[in-house]
Amino acid sequence: MSGGHGHSAPPLLTALANAGVRVTEPRRAVAALVTAQDGHFTTAELVTAARAEHPGLGRATIFRALDLFTLLGLVERVDLPDGGHAWVACETAHHHHAICTRCGRSTEVDDHGLAEVLAEVAGRSGFRVTTHRLEVFGTCASCVAASA
Amino acid sequence: MSGGHGHSAPPLLTALANAGVRVTEPRRAVAALVTAQDGHFTTAELVTAARAEHPGLGRATIFRALDLFTLLGLVERVDLPDGGHAWVACETAHHHHAICTRCGRSTEVDDHGLAEVLAEVAGRSGFRVTTHRLEVFGTCASCVAASA
């Protein structure tokens, strides 16, 4: 997948251009890799995929691109239950992820209701909440259906 | 703090004995270090503290003790916003932590209300929740008061 450039640019690249950073070949490559991922992916997985599909791509560049994408809100880092890190591509401003431990796909979960929970925490204890993180792990609808 | 053994054993050690594992000198040392921590602490901090107070204590032993304590539910690992890990001593079964980014202390937050949020997620999307993690960061009541 290195020749055809007739396809429409993925939103990731558009976002890069809009952010005023250079749209370089390596960044295109990382964007393509990220877009190709189905569900969450670890840095190691991305590096492996890169080695296969974009041999010249440096490891550091992948990390840098991921950092950049994070800064731009195009991907988000999630913390796995085992302490490791993974990434998911996303677009909306603030949300959470429900990660399927079977297929690896992640669903976005909105804040509905959580805000109240946090407000109550604040009210009761006087704790002033700056930021929070909610991660949900389990089995997604299709995997539940598949195993039923 | 290496001589007096007239003080009552901290709950950590009692728990060790109850769990049927050996109550060894190194484990006593790590337990003391953990107990001495005020709020959350990173492994690095614990290692540094150990170097000062228990020079003979090996790094691997600290990690192992921390693992053991986690298994026994005596400490819990939290994921910091920057991707790093920290630990908090705790006793209750399932709860979450509200971590003060100013003083480092952590308050336990119960599930009150969160269960409903998760139930709604499940109901709407068919996602079957196995486990979840909520971490709240902000400023605790006393730090808010202190800075007012």
Added chain:
DNA sequence: GGTCCATCTGAGACACGGTATCAACTAGAC
């Protein structure tokens, strides 16, 4: 108290994830 064995320990090598450095390259403005 003494003996014994499984458990535990410490040292150090190792694997891994992520960062810093730096010369060379290139996107894109002019």
Added chain:
DNA sequence: GTCTAGTTGATACCGTGTCTCAGATGGACC
């Protein structure tokens, strides 16, 4: 086409956590 700042890849490096293994030690049993 030219130029420059931003970007890149290679590589060295650092911190965190794990593994191995010979030696030490807790505590059970005598």
